[in-house]
Amino acid sequence: MNNVKKSESSAGKPETKNKHMILGAVLGNNFGSHPAAWRMPHADLGSYTNIDAIVKQARSAERGGMQFLFLPERLFLQGDLSKAPPLFNIDPIITLSAVAQATEKIGLMGTASTSFTEPYLLARQFKALDVISRGRAGWNAVPSYEPVAFANFGKVPPLRENKYERLHEVVQIVQALWGSWGYEAGRPDPNGMFADPAHIRPIDLQGKHVGARGPLPIPPSEQGQPVIMMPASSGYGLQAAGMYANVVVGMPSTIQESRAIRRALQEAAVQAGRDPEEIKFVVFAGFTVGETKRKALDARRALDDRTDIRGPLSHLGAYLGLREEIALPDAPLTAAQLASVRANPQDARSILAVKLAKAGWSPRDILAHGVFEATPTIVGTAEEAADYLQEWFEAGAADGFVTNFDDFHTGIDEFVDRVVPVLRERGLFLDGYEGKTLRDHLSLPEQYGLDPRIANESTGGAL
Known part of the structure:
Protein backbone atom coordinates (compact mmCIF):
# COMPACT_ATOMS: atom_id res chain seq x y z
CA MET A 1 0.00 0.00 0.00
CA ASN A 2 1.16 3.53 -0.70
CA ASN A 3 1.01 6.38 1.76
CA VAL A 4 -1.53 9.11 1.06
CA LYS A 5 0.05 12.39 0.02
CA LYS A 6 0.14 14.89 2.90
CA SER A 7 -0.12 18.10 0.90
CA GLU A 8 -2.03 21.08 2.27
CA SER A 9 -2.92 19.47 5.61
CA SER A 10 -3.13 20.86 9.10
CA ALA A 11 -4.79 19.97 12.39
CA GLY A 12 -5.20 21.70 15.73
CA LYS A 13 -6.94 21.16 19.05
CA PRO A 14 -10.24 22.46 20.37
CA GLU A 15 -10.85 23.30 23.99
CA THR A 16 -10.91 20.22 26.17
CA LYS A 17 -14.10 21.11 28.02
CA ASN A 18 -17.47 21.77 26.43
CA LYS A 19 -19.40 24.42 28.33
CA HIS A 20 -22.41 24.49 26.04
CA MET A 21 -24.31 21.62 24.44
CA GLY A 290 -46.56 21.12 25.32
CA GLU A 291 -47.68 23.75 27.77
CA THR A 292 -48.49 20.87 30.12
CA LYS A 293 -47.60 17.20 30.06
CA ARG A 294 -51.24 16.38 29.32
CA LYS A 295 -51.22 18.64 26.26
CA ALA A 296 -47.98 17.09 25.03
CA LEU A 297 -49.43 13.59 25.39
CA ASP A 298 -52.60 14.67 23.62
CA ALA A 299 -50.51 15.99 20.71
CA ARG A 300 -48.96 12.55 20.26
CA ARG A 301 -52.29 10.83 20.73
CA ALA A 302 -53.77 13.00 17.98
CA LEU A 303 -51.20 11.42 15.67
CA ASP A 304 -51.81 7.92 17.04
CA ASP A 305 -55.55 8.39 16.45
CA ARG A 306 -54.79 8.45 12.72
CA THR A 307 -53.07 5.05 12.79
CA ASP A 308 -54.08 1.51 13.74
CA ILE A 309 -52.78 1.07 17.28
CA ARG A 310 -53.97 -2.52 17.77
CA GLY A 311 -50.49 -3.82 16.99
CA PRO A 312 -48.70 -1.41 19.34
CA LEU A 313 -51.20 -2.20 22.12
CA SER A 314 -50.56 -5.92 21.71
CA HIS A 315 -46.84 -5.24 21.74
CA LEU A 316 -47.24 -3.15 24.89
CA GLY A 317 -49.07 -5.96 26.63
CA ALA A 318 -46.13 -8.25 25.97
CA TYR A 319 -43.67 -5.64 27.25
CA LEU A 320 -45.70 -5.33 30.44
CA GLY A 321 -45.79 -9.10 30.89
CA LEU A 322 -49.60 -9.24 30.62
CA ARG A 323 -51.12 -12.47 29.40
CA GLU A 324 -54.51 -11.09 28.47
CA GLU A 325 -55.29 -8.56 25.74
CA ILE A 326 -55.56 -4.91 26.78
CA ALA A 327 -59.32 -4.36 26.57
CA LEU A 328 -59.54 -0.82 27.99
CA PRO A 329 -56.71 1.19 26.42
CA ASP A 330 -57.93 4.53 27.85
CA ALA A 331 -58.15 3.39 31.47
CA PRO A 332 -55.27 2.75 33.88
CA LEU A 333 -54.43 -0.89 34.47
CA THR A 334 -56.46 -2.61 37.16
CA ALA A 335 -54.97 -3.61 40.49
CA ALA A 336 -54.91 -7.24 39.33
CA GLN A 337 -53.10 -6.28 36.12
CA LEU A 338 -50.58 -4.14 37.98
CA ALA A 339 -49.86 -7.04 40.32
CA SER A 340 -48.87 -9.18 37.33
CA VAL A 341 -46.76 -6.74 35.31
CA ARG A 342 -43.11 -7.66 34.99
CA ALA A 343 -40.31 -5.64 33.39
CA ASN A 344 -37.53 -7.22 31.38
CA PRO A 345 -34.44 -5.95 33.26
CA GLN A 346 -32.40 -6.07 30.04
CA ASP A 347 -34.79 -3.86 28.06
CA ALA A 348 -35.00 -0.13 28.85
CA ARG A 349 -38.31 0.16 26.98
CA SER A 350 -39.90 -2.57 29.08
CA ILE A 351 -38.64 -0.94 32.27
CA LEU A 352 -40.10 2.41 31.21
CA ALA A 353 -43.44 0.87 30.21
CA VAL A 354 -43.83 -0.81 33.61
CA LYS A 355 -42.82 2.38 35.42
CA LEU A 356 -45.47 4.38 33.55
CA ALA A 357 -48.14 1.73 34.16
CA LYS A 358 -47.45 1.76 37.89
CA ALA A 359 -47.62 5.57 37.84
CA GLY A 360 -51.24 5.28 36.71
CA TRP A 361 -50.97 6.11 33.01
CA SER A 362 -53.37 4.38 30.63
CA PRO A 363 -52.02 2.09 27.87
CA ARG A 364 -52.79 4.77 25.28
CA ASP A 365 -50.82 7.31 27.30
CA ILE A 366 -47.96 4.87 27.77
CA LEU A 367 -47.73 4.52 24.00
CA ALA A 368 -47.89 8.32 23.69
CA HIS A 369 -44.80 8.52 25.91
CA GLY A 370 -42.89 7.00 22.99
CA VAL A 371 -41.87 3.79 24.72
CA PHE A 372 -41.36 2.00 21.39
CA GLU A 373 -39.34 4.71 19.69
CA ALA A 374 -35.86 3.71 18.53
CA THR A 375 -34.34 6.52 20.60
CA PRO A 376 -35.32 8.08 23.95
CA THR A 377 -38.38 10.29 23.56
CA ILE A 378 -39.41 13.05 25.94
CA VAL A 379 -43.09 13.99 25.98
CA GLY A 380 -43.90 16.80 28.35
Whole structure:
Protein backbone atom coordinates (compact mmCIF):
# COMPACT_ATOMS: atom_id res chain seq x y z
CA MET A 1 0.00 0.00 0.00
CA ASN A 2 1.16 3.53 -0.70
CA ASN A 3 1.01 6.38 1.76
CA VAL A 4 -1.53 9.11 1.06
CA LYS A 5 0.05 12.39 0.02
CA LYS A 6 0.14 14.89 2.90
CA SER A 7 -0.12 18.10 0.90
CA GLU A 8 -2.03 21.08 2.27
CA SER A 9 -2.92 19.47 5.61
CA SER A 10 -3.13 20.86 9.10
CA ALA A 11 -4.79 19.97 12.39
CA GLY A 12 -5.20 21.70 15.73
CA LYS A 13 -6.94 21.16 19.05
CA PRO A 14 -10.24 22.46 20.37
CA GLU A 15 -10.85 23.30 23.99
CA THR A 16 -10.91 20.22 26.17
CA LYS A 17 -14.10 21.11 28.02
CA ASN A 18 -17.47 21.77 26.43
CA LYS A 19 -19.40 24.42 28.33
CA HIS A 20 -22.41 24.49 26.04
CA MET A 21 -24.31 21.62 24.44
CA ILE A 22 -24.64 21.06 20.71
CA LEU A 23 -28.12 20.84 19.22
CA GLY A 24 -28.90 19.53 15.76
CA ALA A 25 -32.23 18.81 14.12
CA VAL A 26 -32.87 15.71 12.03
CA LEU A 27 -35.13 16.28 9.03
CA GLY A 28 -36.45 13.83 6.48
CA ASN A 29 -39.59 13.57 4.39
CA ASN A 30 -40.73 17.10 5.35
CA PHE A 31 -43.74 15.78 7.31
CA GLY A 32 -42.30 14.20 10.47
CA SER A 33 -41.03 11.00 12.01
CA HIS A 34 -44.54 9.85 12.96
CA PRO A 35 -46.20 7.91 10.11
CA ALA A 36 -49.42 9.90 10.55
CA ALA A 37 -47.88 13.38 10.42
CA TRP A 38 -48.99 13.78 6.79
CA ARG A 39 -52.62 13.14 7.82
CA MET A 40 -52.83 16.08 10.24
CA PRO A 41 -55.22 18.89 9.26
CA HIS A 42 -52.43 21.46 9.17
CA ALA A 43 -50.14 19.35 6.96
CA ASP A 44 -49.36 20.39 3.40
CA LEU A 45 -49.84 17.20 1.42
CA GLY A 46 -47.25 18.34 -1.11
CA SER A 47 -44.52 18.74 1.49
CA TYR A 48 -42.55 15.66 0.41
CA THR A 49 -41.46 17.37 -2.81
CA ASN A 50 -41.85 21.00 -1.71
CA ILE A 51 -38.50 22.61 -0.97
CA ASP A 52 -40.31 25.49 0.73
CA ALA A 53 -41.44 23.08 3.47
CA ILE A 54 -37.92 22.07 4.48
CA VAL A 55 -36.70 25.66 4.12
CA LYS A 56 -39.30 26.71 6.69
CA GLN A 57 -38.16 23.95 9.03
CA ALA A 58 -34.51 24.88 8.54
CA ARG A 59 -35.20 28.53 9.28
CA SER A 60 -37.01 27.56 12.47
CA ALA A 61 -34.00 25.55 13.63
CA GLU A 62 -31.68 28.41 12.69
CA ARG A 63 -33.87 30.87 14.59
CA GLY A 64 -33.24 28.72 17.67
CA GLY A 65 -29.48 28.78 17.18
CA MET A 66 -29.23 25.05 16.45
CA GLN A 67 -25.79 24.21 15.16
CA PHE A 68 -26.79 21.96 12.27
CA LEU A 69 -29.48 20.21 10.28
CA PHE A 70 -29.04 16.51 9.62
CA LEU A 71 -30.47 14.64 6.63
CA PRO A 72 -30.16 10.84 6.92
CA GLU A 73 -30.42 8.71 3.80
CA ARG A 74 -31.27 5.27 2.47
CA LEU A 75 -30.58 4.41 -1.16
CA PHE A 76 -33.88 2.66 -1.74
CA LEU A 77 -37.57 3.39 -1.30
CA GLN A 78 -38.34 2.78 2.37
CA GLY A 79 -41.85 2.75 3.76
CA ASP A 80 -45.34 1.45 3.02
CA LEU A 81 -46.72 4.11 0.67
CA SER A 82 -50.28 2.94 1.31
CA LYS A 83 -49.90 4.25 4.87
CA ALA A 84 -47.23 6.96 4.84
CA PRO A 85 -44.81 8.87 2.61
CA PRO A 86 -41.25 7.60 2.15
CA LEU A 87 -39.24 7.91 5.35
CA PHE A 88 -36.28 9.81 3.90
CA ASN A 89 -35.68 12.96 1.86
CA ILE A 90 -35.70 12.76 -1.93
CA ASP A 91 -31.97 13.63 -2.10
CA PRO A 92 -29.90 15.11 0.75
CA ILE A 93 -27.21 16.91 -1.24
CA ILE A 94 -29.59 18.57 -3.69
CA THR A 95 -31.96 19.52 -0.86
CA LEU A 96 -29.20 21.00 1.28
CA SER A 97 -27.91 22.98 -1.70
CA ALA A 98 -31.29 24.69 -1.89
CA VAL A 99 -31.45 25.15 1.89
CA ALA A 100 -27.98 26.73 1.81
CA GLN A 101 -29.35 29.63 -0.21
CA ALA A 102 -32.27 30.15 2.19
CA THR A 103 -30.26 30.13 5.45
CA GLU A 104 -27.25 32.02 6.75
CA LYS A 105 -25.55 30.24 9.65
CA ILE A 106 -26.93 26.80 10.44
CA GLY A 107 -24.76 23.82 9.48
CA LEU A 108 -25.86 21.44 6.72
CA MET A 109 -25.04 17.78 7.40
CA GLY A 110 -25.98 15.36 4.62
CA THR A 111 -25.59 11.59 4.33
CA ALA A 112 -23.88 9.89 1.39
CA SER A 113 -22.81 6.26 1.18
CA THR A 114 -19.20 5.27 0.63
CA SER A 115 -20.35 2.01 -0.99
CA PHE A 116 -21.41 3.24 -4.42
CA THR A 117 -20.39 6.77 -5.37
CA GLU A 118 -16.87 7.37 -6.64
CA PRO A 119 -14.77 9.55 -4.31
CA TYR A 120 -14.14 12.25 -6.91
CA LEU A 121 -17.88 12.89 -7.25
CA LEU A 122 -18.42 12.81 -3.48
CA ALA A 123 -15.53 15.22 -2.95
CA ARG A 124 -16.79 17.61 -5.59
CA GLN A 125 -20.40 17.61 -4.43
CA PHE A 126 -19.70 18.16 -0.73
CA LYS A 127 -16.99 20.74 -1.26
CA ALA A 128 -19.25 22.59 -3.69
CA LEU A 129 -21.94 22.58 -0.98
CA ASP A 130 -19.34 23.82 1.49
CA VAL A 131 -18.31 26.68 -0.78
CA ILE A 132 -21.82 27.83 -1.69
CA SER A 133 -22.88 27.68 1.97
CA ARG A 134 -19.75 29.62 3.02
CA GLY A 135 -18.32 26.85 5.15
CA ARG A 136 -21.40 25.18 6.62
CA ALA A 137 -21.32 21.71 5.05
CA GLY A 138 -20.84 18.32 6.66
CA TRP A 139 -20.74 14.78 5.27
CA ASN A 140 -22.25 11.88 7.19
CA ALA A 141 -20.03 9.16 5.72
CA VAL A 142 -21.61 5.72 6.02
CA PRO A 143 -21.19 2.37 4.29
CA SER A 144 -24.41 0.79 3.03
CA TYR A 145 -25.47 -2.64 4.25
CA GLU A 146 -28.99 -3.25 2.90
CA PRO A 147 -29.23 -5.81 0.05
CA VAL A 148 -31.96 -3.74 -1.63
CA ALA A 149 -29.62 -0.73 -1.77
CA PHE A 150 -26.90 -2.81 -3.44
CA ALA A 151 -29.50 -4.20 -5.84
CA ASN A 152 -30.28 -0.65 -6.95
CA PHE A 153 -26.67 -0.40 -8.12
CA GLY A 154 -26.60 -3.88 -9.67
CA LYS A 155 -24.41 -5.25 -6.89
CA VAL A 156 -24.52 -7.69 -3.99
CA PRO A 157 -23.44 -6.74 -0.46
CA PRO A 158 -19.71 -7.32 0.11
CA LEU A 159 -18.14 -8.87 3.17
CA ARG A 160 -18.04 -6.47 6.13
CA GLU A 161 -14.26 -6.12 5.97
CA ASN A 162 -14.39 -5.32 2.25
CA LYS A 163 -17.11 -2.75 2.85
CA TYR A 164 -14.85 -0.95 5.32
CA GLU A 165 -11.80 -1.34 3.09
CA ARG A 166 -13.67 0.70 0.53
CA LEU A 167 -14.82 3.22 3.16
CA HIS A 168 -11.22 3.88 4.21
CA GLU A 169 -10.15 4.38 0.61
CA VAL A 170 -13.09 6.64 -0.22
CA VAL A 171 -12.70 8.88 2.84
CA GLN A 172 -8.94 9.24 2.40
CA ILE A 173 -9.24 10.07 -1.30
CA VAL A 174 -12.10 12.51 -0.66
CA GLN A 175 -10.08 14.35 1.97
CA ALA A 176 -6.98 14.37 -0.23
CA LEU A 177 -9.06 15.83 -3.06
CA TRP A 178 -10.49 18.47 -0.73
CA GLY A 179 -6.93 19.62 -0.04
CA SER A 180 -5.73 19.43 -3.64
CA TRP A 181 -6.49 23.13 -4.30
CA GLY A 182 -4.06 24.60 -1.81
CA TYR A 183 -4.44 27.80 0.14
CA GLU A 184 -1.17 28.93 -1.40
CA ALA A 185 -2.85 29.08 -4.81
CA GLY A 186 -4.04 32.48 -3.66
CA ARG A 187 -6.96 34.64 -4.69
CA PRO A 188 -7.66 35.85 -8.23
CA ASP A 189 -5.42 38.78 -9.14
CA PRO A 190 -6.68 40.88 -12.09
CA ASN A 191 -3.07 41.92 -12.72
CA GLY A 192 -1.69 38.42 -12.40
CA MET A 193 -2.94 34.85 -12.09
CA PHE A 194 -6.42 33.62 -11.31
CA ALA A 195 -4.76 30.94 -9.17
CA ASP A 196 -1.22 29.64 -8.91
CA PRO A 197 -1.27 26.20 -10.59
CA ALA A 198 1.82 25.17 -8.66
CA HIS A 199 -0.43 24.76 -5.62
CA ILE A 200 -3.30 22.96 -7.35
CA ARG A 201 -1.96 19.47 -7.75
CA PRO A 202 -3.13 15.96 -8.67
CA ILE A 203 -3.29 13.48 -5.82
CA ASP A 204 -2.78 10.33 -7.95
CA LEU A 205 -4.17 7.86 -5.43
CA GLN A 206 -5.29 4.33 -6.28
CA GLY A 207 -6.57 1.74 -3.87
CA LYS A 208 -7.99 -1.75 -4.16
CA HIS A 209 -11.52 -0.46 -4.71
CA VAL A 210 -11.35 3.19 -5.85
CA GLY A 211 -8.93 5.82 -7.01
CA ALA A 212 -8.67 9.39 -8.29
CA ARG A 213 -6.17 11.60 -10.06
CA GLY A 214 -7.42 15.07 -9.16
CA PRO A 215 -7.08 17.88 -8.50
CA LEU A 216 -10.53 19.11 -7.52
CA PRO A 217 -11.58 22.34 -9.29
CA ILE A 218 -12.81 23.98 -6.07
CA PRO A 219 -10.82 26.28 -3.75
CA PRO A 220 -11.04 26.16 0.06
CA SER A 221 -14.29 27.18 1.71
CA GLU A 222 -14.50 29.52 4.67
CA GLN A 223 -13.96 26.50 6.93
CA GLY A 224 -11.46 24.87 4.58
CA GLN A 225 -13.32 21.63 3.94
CA PRO A 226 -16.52 19.91 5.16
CA VAL A 227 -16.94 18.38 8.58
CA ILE A 228 -17.15 14.57 8.66
CA MET A 229 -19.79 12.79 10.71
CA MET A 230 -19.97 9.02 11.22
CA PRO A 231 -22.38 6.76 13.10
CA ALA A 232 -21.42 5.12 16.37
CA SER A 233 -20.50 1.53 15.69
CA SER A 234 -18.17 -1.25 16.78
CA GLY A 235 -15.25 -3.09 15.25
CA TYR A 236 -14.36 -1.75 11.82
CA GLY A 237 -16.84 1.12 12.14
CA LEU A 238 -15.44 2.24 15.48
CA GLN A 239 -11.90 2.20 14.07
CA ALA A 240 -12.99 4.32 11.10
CA ALA A 241 -14.75 6.85 13.33
CA GLY A 242 -11.68 7.14 15.51
CA MET A 243 -9.58 7.89 12.44
CA TYR A 244 -11.75 10.31 10.45
CA ALA A 245 -14.84 11.57 12.28
CA ASN A 246 -15.22 15.10 13.59
CA VAL A 247 -18.69 14.21 14.89
CA VAL A 248 -20.07 10.79 15.84
CA VAL A 249 -23.80 10.24 16.24
CA GLY A 250 -25.22 7.46 18.40
CA MET A 251 -28.52 5.95 19.50
CA PRO A 252 -27.98 4.91 23.15
CA SER A 253 -30.97 4.22 25.38
CA THR A 254 -29.37 5.15 28.71
CA ILE A 255 -26.71 7.44 30.13
CA GLN A 256 -24.62 4.41 31.05
CA GLU A 257 -24.75 3.04 27.52
CA SER A 258 -23.91 6.44 26.09
CA ARG A 259 -20.90 6.81 28.36
CA ALA A 260 -19.63 3.39 27.31
CA ILE A 261 -19.93 4.29 23.62
CA ARG A 262 -18.14 7.57 24.23
CA ARG A 263 -15.28 5.85 26.07
CA ALA A 264 -14.85 3.35 23.23
CA LEU A 265 -14.81 6.20 20.73
CA GLN A 266 -12.19 8.09 22.71
CA GLU A 267 -10.00 4.99 22.85
CA ALA A 268 -10.36 4.54 19.09
CA ALA A 269 -9.27 8.15 18.57
CA VAL A 270 -6.17 7.60 20.71
CA GLN A 271 -5.34 4.46 18.73
CA ALA A 272 -5.50 6.57 15.57
CA GLY A 273 -3.10 9.12 17.03
CA ARG A 274 -5.77 11.77 17.55
CA ASP A 275 -6.85 13.83 20.54
CA PRO A 276 -10.23 12.41 21.74
CA GLU A 277 -11.44 15.96 22.40
CA GLU A 278 -11.42 16.56 18.65
CA ILE A 279 -14.46 14.29 18.22
CA LYS A 280 -17.91 15.48 19.30
CA PHE A 281 -20.33 12.76 20.36
CA VAL A 282 -24.01 13.55 19.82
CA VAL A 283 -27.02 11.33 20.45
CA PHE A 284 -30.55 11.15 19.10
CA ALA A 285 -33.50 12.24 21.22
CA GLY A 286 -37.15 12.78 20.29
CA PHE A 287 -39.32 15.55 21.69
CA THR A 288 -42.99 16.44 21.88
CA VAL A 289 -43.38 19.61 23.93
CA GLY A 290 -46.56 21.12 25.32
CA GLU A 291 -47.68 23.75 27.77
CA THR A 292 -48.49 20.87 30.12
CA LYS A 293 -47.60 17.20 30.06
CA ARG A 294 -51.24 16.38 29.32
CA LYS A 295 -51.22 18.64 26.26
CA ALA A 296 -47.98 17.09 25.03
CA LEU A 297 -49.43 13.59 25.39
CA ASP A 298 -52.60 14.67 23.62
CA ALA A 299 -50.51 15.99 20.71
CA ARG A 300 -48.96 12.55 20.26
CA ARG A 301 -52.29 10.83 20.73
CA ALA A 302 -53.77 13.00 17.98
CA LEU A 303 -51.20 11.42 15.67
CA ASP A 304 -51.81 7.92 17.04
CA ASP A 305 -55.55 8.39 16.45
CA ARG A 306 -54.79 8.45 12.72
CA THR A 307 -53.07 5.05 12.79
CA ASP A 308 -54.08 1.51 13.74
CA ILE A 309 -52.78 1.07 17.28
CA ARG A 310 -53.97 -2.52 17.77
CA GLY A 311 -50.49 -3.82 16.99
CA PRO A 312 -48.70 -1.41 19.34
CA LEU A 313 -51.20 -2.20 22.12
CA SER A 314 -50.56 -5.92 21.71
CA HIS A 315 -46.84 -5.24 21.74
CA LEU A 316 -47.24 -3.15 24.89
CA GLY A 317 -49.07 -5.96 26.63
CA ALA A 318 -46.13 -8.25 25.97
CA TYR A 319 -43.67 -5.64 27.25
CA LEU A 320 -45.70 -5.33 30.44
CA GLY A 321 -45.79 -9.10 30.89
CA LEU A 322 -49.60 -9.24 30.62
CA ARG A 323 -51.12 -12.47 29.40
CA GLU A 324 -54.51 -11.09 28.47
CA GLU A 325 -55.29 -8.56 25.74
CA ILE A 326 -55.56 -4.91 26.78
CA ALA A 327 -59.32 -4.36 26.57
CA LEU A 328 -59.54 -0.82 27.99
CA PRO A 329 -56.71 1.19 26.42
CA ASP A 330 -57.93 4.53 27.85
CA ALA A 331 -58.15 3.39 31.47
CA PRO A 332 -55.27 2.75 33.88
CA LEU A 333 -54.43 -0.89 34.47
CA THR A 334 -56.46 -2.61 37.16
CA ALA A 335 -54.97 -3.61 40.49
CA ALA A 336 -54.91 -7.24 39.33
CA GLN A 337 -53.10 -6.28 36.12
CA LEU A 338 -50.58 -4.14 37.98
CA ALA A 339 -49.86 -7.04 40.32
CA SER A 340 -48.87 -9.18 37.33
CA VAL A 341 -46.76 -6.74 35.31
CA ARG A 342 -43.11 -7.66 34.99
CA ALA A 343 -40.31 -5.64 33.39
CA ASN A 344 -37.53 -7.22 31.38
CA PRO A 345 -34.44 -5.95 33.26
CA GLN A 346 -32.40 -6.07 30.04
CA ASP A 347 -34.79 -3.86 28.06
CA ALA A 348 -35.00 -0.13 28.85
CA ARG A 349 -38.31 0.16 26.98
CA SER A 350 -39.90 -2.57 29.08
CA ILE A 351 -38.64 -0.94 32.27
CA LEU A 352 -40.10 2.41 31.21
CA ALA A 353 -43.44 0.87 30.21
CA VAL A 354 -43.83 -0.81 33.61
CA LYS A 355 -42.82 2.38 35.42
CA LEU A 356 -45.47 4.38 33.55
CA ALA A 357 -48.14 1.73 34.16
CA LYS A 358 -47.45 1.76 37.89
CA ALA A 359 -47.62 5.57 37.84
CA GLY A 360 -51.24 5.28 36.71
CA TRP A 361 -50.97 6.11 33.01
CA SER A 362 -53.37 4.38 30.63
CA PRO A 363 -52.02 2.09 27.87
CA ARG A 364 -52.79 4.77 25.28
CA ASP A 365 -50.82 7.31 27.30
CA ILE A 366 -47.96 4.87 27.77
CA LEU A 367 -47.73 4.52 24.00
CA ALA A 368 -47.89 8.32 23.69
CA HIS A 369 -44.80 8.52 25.91
CA GLY A 370 -42.89 7.00 22.99
CA VAL A 371 -41.87 3.79 24.72
CA PHE A 372 -41.36 2.00 21.39
CA GLU A 373 -39.34 4.71 19.69
CA ALA A 374 -35.86 3.71 18.53
CA THR A 375 -34.34 6.52 20.60
CA PRO A 376 -35.32 8.08 23.95
CA THR A 377 -38.38 10.29 23.56
CA ILE A 378 -39.41 13.05 25.94
CA VAL A 379 -43.09 13.99 25.98
CA GLY A 380 -43.90 16.80 28.35
CA THR A 381 -43.21 20.40 29.28
CA ALA A 382 -40.24 22.50 28.22
CA GLU A 383 -38.77 22.11 31.69
CA GLU A 384 -39.00 18.32 31.49
CA ALA A 385 -37.30 18.34 28.10
CA ALA A 386 -34.57 20.63 29.40
CA ASP A 387 -34.13 18.45 32.50
CA TYR A 388 -33.49 15.44 30.30
CA LEU A 389 -30.93 17.23 28.13
CA GLN A 390 -29.20 18.72 31.16
CA GLU A 391 -28.93 15.37 32.94
CA TRP A 392 -27.27 13.66 29.97
CA PHE A 393 -25.01 16.61 29.19
CA GLU A 394 -23.78 17.18 32.72
CA ALA A 395 -23.27 13.44 33.21
CA GLY A 396 -20.77 13.49 30.35
CA ALA A 397 -22.90 11.14 28.27
CA ALA A 398 -22.83 13.38 25.18
CA ASP A 399 -21.56 16.66 23.81
CA GLY A 400 -24.97 17.33 22.35
CA PHE A 401 -28.12 15.99 20.79
CA VAL A 402 -29.74 15.42 17.42
CA THR A 403 -33.36 16.32 18.02
CA ASN A 404 -36.20 14.54 16.25
CA PHE A 405 -39.86 15.46 16.03
CA ASP A 406 -43.10 13.62 15.27
CA ASP A 407 -44.41 16.55 13.24
CA PHE A 408 -41.91 18.83 11.51
CA HIS A 409 -44.67 21.36 10.79
CA THR A 410 -45.05 22.16 14.50
CA GLY A 411 -42.43 20.29 16.54
CA ILE A 412 -39.34 22.33 15.70
CA ASP A 413 -41.02 25.65 16.47
CA GLU A 414 -42.36 24.28 19.77
CA PHE A 415 -38.86 23.16 20.75
CA VAL A 416 -37.25 26.43 19.70
CA ASP A 417 -39.86 28.61 21.40
CA ARG A 418 -40.20 26.60 24.60
CA VAL A 419 -37.12 24.46 25.31
CA VAL A 420 -34.26 26.54 23.91
CA PRO A 421 -35.05 29.55 26.18
CA VAL A 422 -34.97 27.27 29.25
CA LEU A 423 -31.61 25.84 28.21
CA ARG A 424 -30.25 29.35 27.73
CA GLU A 425 -31.54 30.48 31.12
CA ARG A 426 -29.65 27.57 32.67
CA GLY A 427 -26.46 28.51 30.81
CA LEU A 428 -26.44 25.26 28.83
CA PHE A 429 -26.94 26.59 25.31
CA LEU A 430 -25.43 29.56 23.52
CA ASP A 431 -27.54 32.64 22.86
CA GLY A 432 -26.96 32.75 19.12
CA TYR A 433 -24.03 31.79 16.92
CA GLU A 434 -20.48 32.75 17.90
CA GLY A 435 -18.99 31.97 14.49
CA LYS A 436 -19.93 31.57 10.85
CA THR A 437 -18.91 28.05 9.89
CA LEU A 438 -19.94 24.60 11.00
CA ARG A 439 -16.48 24.06 12.48
CA ASP A 440 -17.00 27.26 14.47
CA HIS A 441 -20.38 26.06 15.72
CA LEU A 442 -18.97 22.71 16.85
CA SER A 443 -15.63 24.05 18.20
CA LEU A 444 -13.71 21.78 15.87
CA PRO A 445 -10.05 22.12 14.88
CA GLU A 446 -9.01 23.30 11.46
CA GLN A 447 -8.20 20.66 8.87
CA TYR A 448 -7.41 20.89 5.19
CA GLY A 449 -6.71 17.77 3.19
CA LEU A 450 -6.08 14.41 4.76
CA ASP A 451 -5.07 14.39 8.42
CA PRO A 452 -1.32 13.64 8.33
CA ARG A 453 -1.63 11.58 11.51
CA ILE A 454 -3.53 8.84 9.68
CA ALA A 455 -1.82 9.07 6.30
CA ASN A 456 0.43 6.09 6.89
CA GLU A 457 0.13 2.38 7.40
CA SER A 458 1.05 2.45 11.08
CA THR A 459 -2.24 4.19 11.88
CA GLY A 460 -4.39 2.31 9.39
CA GLY A 461 -4.01 4.24 6.15
CA ALA A 462 -5.74 2.28 3.39
CA LEU A 463 -3.90 3.60 0.34
